Amino acid sequence: xxxxxxxxxxxxxxxxxxxxxxxxxxxxxxxxxxxxxxxxxxxxxxxxxxxxxxxxxxxxxxxxxxxxxxxxxxxxxxxxxxxxxxxxxxxxxxxxxxxxxxxxxxxxxxxxxxxxxxxxxxxxxxxxxxxxxxxxxxxxxxxxxxxxxxxxxxxxxxxxxxxxxxxxxxxxxxxxxxxxxxxxxxxxxxxxxxxxxxxxxxxxxxxxxxxxxxxxxxxxxxxxxxxxxxxxxxxxxxxxxxxxxxxxxxxxxxxxxxxxxxxxxxxxxxxxxxxxxxxxxxxxxxxxxxxxxxxxxxx
Amino acid sequence: xxxxxxxxxxxxxxxxxxxxxxxxxxxxxxxxxxxxxxxxxxxxxxxxxxxxxxxxxxxxxxxxxxxxxxxxxxxxxxxxxxxxxxxxxxxxxxxxxxxxxxxxxxxxxxxxxxxxxxxxxxxxxxxxxxxxxxxxxxxxxxxxxxxxxxxxxxxxxxxxxxxxxxxxxxxxxxxxxxxxxxxxxxxxxxxxxxxxxxxxxxxxxxxxxxxxxxxxxxxxxxxxxxxxxxxxxxxxxxxxxxxxxxxxxxxxxxxxxxxxxxxxxxxxxxxxxxxxxxxxxxxxxxxxxxxxxxxxxxxxxxxxxxxxxxxxxxxxxxxxxxxxxxxxxxxxxxxxxxxxxxxxxxxxxxxxxxxxxxxxxxxxxxxxxxxxxxxxxxxxxxxxxxxxxxxxxxxxxxxxxxxxxxxxxxxxxxxxxxxxxxxxxxxxxxxxxxxxxxxxxxxxxxxxxxxxxxxxxxxxxxxxxxxxxxxxxxxxxxxxxxxxxxxxxxxxxxxxxxxxxxxxxxxxxxxxxxxxxxxxxxxxxxxxxxxxxxxxxxxxxxxxxxxxxxxxxxxxxxxxxxxxxxxxxxxxxxxxxxxxxxxxxxxxxxxxxxxxxxxxxxxxxxxxxxxxxxxxxxxxxxxxxxxxxxxxxxxxxxxxxxxxxx
Numbered sequence: 001x002x003x004x005x006x007x008x009x010x011x012x013x014x015x016x017x018x019x020x021x022x023x024x025x026x027x028x029x030x031x032x033x034x035x036x037x038x039x040x041x042x043x044x045x046x047x048x049x050x051x052x053x054x055x056x057x058x059x060x061x062x063x064x065x066x067x068x069x070x071x072x073x074x075x076x077x078x079x080x081x082x083x084x085x086x087x088x089x090x091x092x093x094x095x096x097x098x099x100x101x102x103x104x105x106x107x108x109x110x111x112x113x114x115x116x117x118x119x120x121x122x123x124x125x126x127x128x129x130x131x132x133x134x135x136x137x138x139x140x141x142x143x144x145x146x147x148x149x150x151x152x153x154x155x156x157x158x159x160x161x162x163x164x165x166x167x168x169x170x171x172x173x174x175x176x177x178x179x180x181x182x183x184x185x186x187x188x189x190x191x192x193x194x195x196x197x198x199x200x201x202x203x204x205x206x207x208x209x210x211x212x213x214x215x216x217x218x219x220x221x222x223x224x225x226x227x228x229x230x231x232x233x234x235x236x237x238x239x240x241x242x243x244x245x246x247x248x249x250x251x252x253x254x255x256x257x258x259x260x261x262x263x264x265x266x267x268x269x270x271x272x273x274x275x276x277x278x279x280x281x282x283x284x285x286x287x288x289x290x291x292x293x294x295x296x297x298x299x
Numbered sequence: 300x301x302x303x304x305x306x307x308x309x310x311x312x313x314x315x316x317x318x319x320x321x322x323x324x325x326x327x328x329x330x331x332x333x334x335x336x337x338x339x340x341x342x343x344x345x346x347x348x349x350x351x352x353x354x355x356x357x358x359x360x361x362x363x364x365x366x367x368x369x370x371x372x373x374x375x376x377x378x379x380x381x382x383x384x385x386x387x388x389x390x391x392x393x394x395x396x397x398x399x400x401x402x403x404x405x406x407x408x409x410x411x412x413x414x415x416x417x418x419x420x421x422x423x424x425x426x427x428x429x430x431x432x433x434x435x436x437x438x439x440x441x442x443x444x445x446x447x448x449x450x451x452x453x454x455x456x457x458x459x460x461x462x463x464x465x466x467x468x469x470x471x472x473x474x475x476x477x478x479x480x481x482x483x484x485x486x487x488x489x490x491x492x493x494x495x496x497x498x499x500x501x502x503x504x505x506x507x508x509x510x511x512x513x514x515x516x517x518x519x520x521x522x523x524x525x526x527x528x529x530x531x532x533x534x535x536x537x538x539x540x541x542x543x544x545x546x547x548x549x550x551x552x553x554x555x556x557x558x559x560x561x562x563x564x565x566x567x568x569x570x571x572x573x574x575x576x577x578x579x580x581x582x583x584x585x586x587x588x589x590x591x592x593x594x595x596x597x598x599x600x601x602x603x604x605x606x607x608x609x610x611x612x613x614x615x616x617x618x619x620x621x622x623x624x625x626x627x628x629x630x631x632x633x634x635x636x637x638x639x640x641x642x643x644x645x646x647x648x649x650x651x652x653x654x655x656x657x658x659x660x661x662x663x664x665x666x667x668x669x670x671x672x673x674x675x676x677x678x679x680x681x682x683x684x685x686x687x688x689x690x691x692x693x694x695x696x697x698x699x700x701x702x703x704x705x706x707x708x709x710x711x712x713x714x715x716x717x718x719x720x721x722x723x724x725x726x727x728x729x730x731x732x733x734x735x736x737x738x739x740x741x742x743x744x745x746x747x748x749x750x751x752x753x754x755x756x757x758x759x760x761x762x763x764x765x766x767x768x769x770x771x772x773x774x775x776x777x778x779x780x781x782x783x784x785x786x787x788x789x790x791x792x793x794x795x796x797x798x799x800x801x802x803x804x805x806x807x808x809x810x811x812x813x814x815x816x817x818x819x820x821x822x823x824x825x826x827x828x829x830x831x832x833x834x835x836x837x838x839x840x841x842x843x844x845x846x847x848x849x850x851x852x853x854x855x856x857x858x859x860x861x862x863x864x865x866x867x868x869x870x871x872x873x874x875x876x877x878x879x880x881x882x883x884x885x886x887x888x889x890x891x892x893x894x895x896x897x898x899x900x901x902x903x904x905x906x907x908x909x910x911x912x913x914x915x916x917x918x919x920x921x922x923x924x925x926x927x928x929x930x931x932x933x934x935x936x937x938x939x940x941x942x943x944x945x
Contacts (some may be wrong), residue, residue: 011555050399050554067550069304069312073402083393085323092322099315100401 007056018203031190034200040183048077082136130156316411374424456526462541488520501726505760579607588725667691692749707785817922844903
């Protein structure tokens with residue numbers, strides 16, 4: 001299990017991760033989402049042992065991660081821009097990982113070289129961005145990590161590869177109990193993959209929730225009136241966001257339909273409909289709640 | 300909690316990193332090999348082509364020297380390449396993303412990369428040097444003197460440079476900063492050390508510290524000097540210190556410091572202090588020498604503050620990107636400045652009593668004098684060293700000899716007695732310039748004196764000709780001739796001949812030919828040439844006489860003979876026959892061709908006896924014109940003359 005306790009990391013005057021506390025159970029997929037500069041990549045680098053926390057603790061199964069080869073041998077980090085040497089091919093880069101990662105599997109390497117359409121003898125530096133990520137994924141999966149940290153991994157991958165990757169990750173999580181943490185702005189992809197989501201803003205954890213629960217917690221409601229009733233018509237309803245266009249209201253409501261629908265029906269609307277929010281809408285809605293929304297940025 | 304990594308695991312990880320570096324370096328190694336093989340093959344072919352033995356011998360020497368120089372240059376170039384590549388992971392964030400998550404301890408990774416850079420730089424060089432030695436042996440000239448020294452110089456220099464660069468790489472955030480900082484320290488430190496040395500020598504003229512030209516103190520922070528292959532123990536300690544400091548710093552280094560300018564400020568302070576000191580000293584010495592405020596010391600203080608402050612501010616702005624950490628830097632720079640002022644003050648107060656001190660004859664128990672002329676710069680001679688000078692204090696106990704030594708010393712002390720303080724300030728900088736120019740006349744006409752005083756103290760002084768030429772004092776060449784007369788009288792003593800002469804240090808086996816000239820008062824009557832066993836017999840007898848009698852004056856200048864100048868007869872001391880031995884030392888391997896000329900008179904009884912036995916002299920001591928060793932000397936004389944004048 002990954003345990004992050006009150007971890008803080010600052011770069012000069014900027015605090016990238018600020019007192020973060022989080023537990024990630026084995027065999028789960030956690031999505032890290034958040035604003036730009038929210039601290040997602042920094043947190044992944046701390047988990048990968050690139051950065052040492054200024055304070056707090058990051059452990060895997062109770063062991064500190066930083067400069068601990070025994071723990072790092074169970075992890076693999078694919079950064080947002082994976083590095084390869086000019087002369088590096090998949091084959092010769094694999095030689096290094098084969099020597100240092102205890103669980104490296106040549107069978108897995110051969111298997112994933114077949115799954116992803118990459119020539120192991122081709123220079124990686126000459127490949128496209130998406131192919132370089134695939135190369136990094138082949139190496140990552142060949143080390144058979146128990147903990148996989150992926151930063152913006154879907155960037156540059158075509159839909160087929162994205163789907164393939166998701167399938168592989170799900171298989172490995174369900175079959176082998178691998179734990180995956182993915183930092184991404186692509187909420188649509190995370191929605192399909194992650195069981196839990198962490199929302200980070202300015203280095204802090206805003207919300208950590210089960211994806212299904214998070215989505216079901218909010219409803220997007222459209223309600224129209226022939227004649228808008230007098231007074232505070234939505235009193236008692238937990239409205240996160242409201243936008244009015246004539247006699248039609250678009251609402252984001254936190255809570256179950258069984259709670260707010262009877263109240264809305266009681267207003268005798270011309271029509272009313274409620275839909276679940278996408279993860280992206282939840283993301284915007286939550287960040288809007290703490291003042292990070294397009295209107296504020298515009299100001 | 301962190302699990303301990305076993306030694307076996309560390310070894311495996313190190314090996315993995317080395318293998319990775321080796322794989323990455325195959326292309327440059329192939330380039331290295333192709334260049335080396337091409338040149339070694341070409342040079343060895345050329346060396347084998349001449350027909351004559353002498354020409355082949357010469358070609359073999361050229362092959363050895365040029366191919367070993369080539370390997371040295373290649374090794375240096377590829378050391379730079381492999382070192383820059385190895386430590387690049389500390390300075391690139393994307394590389395940090397690749398290497399930092401690897402399940403390898405940070406120090407294991409760092410030292411594996413250090414070792415890789417060293418091995419990849421050194422092993423090919425040793426391999427090709429081995430080939431050169433082998434080819435030389437096959438050519439029949441296995442003397443690998445110069446090459447053998449490279450077997451030490453290259454690994455030592457590479458290890459010192461790589462470990463020092465690695466340490467600076469840890470401290471710096473970019474490769475550019477690392478290279479610039481490395482070069483700044485390598486070049487600034489020797490300049491600063493030389494300024495200190497020259498200051499001591501200029502203020503305390505005669506101090507034997509000046510002899511430590513090869514001291515590690517002058518090159519302590521310049522690992523490029525390790526390629527000289529001297530001060531081996533110091534450089535091994537230096538390498539160990541760099542590795543130890545790296546081991547302390549590398550786990551503390553933050554990966555995010557890649558691409559920032561510095562991770563640790565250690566080299567910043569070093570560069571800042573060195574530059575402050577150098578510019579402060581240069582301006583301080585200039586203004587002190589110019590008596591800026593009517594006195595040398597205040598001028599020095601003003602100049603140092605002016606130059607030091609300018610250097611400090613500029614360095615700080617560059618290294619610290621602004622005025623951050625200024626207080627800490629100021630404390631260090633202030634401490635250095637205060638220390639400099641105190642030490643320079645002490646120098647100003649005490650230098651005169653040091654330079655003008657000459658012991659009274661009554662206070663001296665024994666004394667010694669060594670003159671360093673060109674004999675001492677060749678491979679047979681002794682180099683002046685503080686221990687040699689100190690040991691010479693017991694050489695002469697005779698009153699006349701002691702008096703001569705004191706007179707020689709006194710005449711040198713007179714040069715400095717009326718020297719103004721400002722001249723000493725000027726002397727530091729002029730000395731720096733002259734020492735560079737006078738490298739070729741390094742020890743020529745220099746001499747040392749040493750005394751054992753009645754109270755048991757040993758006093759030593761060393762006077763270097765180049766310093767007098769620098770004009771630091773009121774004297775010059777004309778003043779320098781004064782001690783020369785006393786020095787000559789000491790040099791002619793048997794004691795001196797036995798201990799310090801060329802003949803004393805000569806290996807008889809290096810003499811392959813002895814030429815003798817029989818002379819009358821006006822011309823040479825006959826010339827003889829001896830080789831092999833007979834030459835050794837004459838030499839052995841001559842050595843006995845030389846050590847017993849000492850050197851005798853005679854015809855020393857061949858030019859006089861050619862001109863038929865009558866001055867020659869003034870030196871004959873009325874002997875019926877004066878014999879001149881010219882020993883020809885031909886050292887084929889180093890292409891040195893030295894001749895030493897000595898005069899024999901009737902006091903050289905052993906030599907004359909052997910010459911009679913060989914039939915060179917008749918029983919009456921006259922030259923035998925019918926001797927089987929006679930040869931036509933005219934061409935020899937002209938050859939000698941040519942060499943003497945070129």
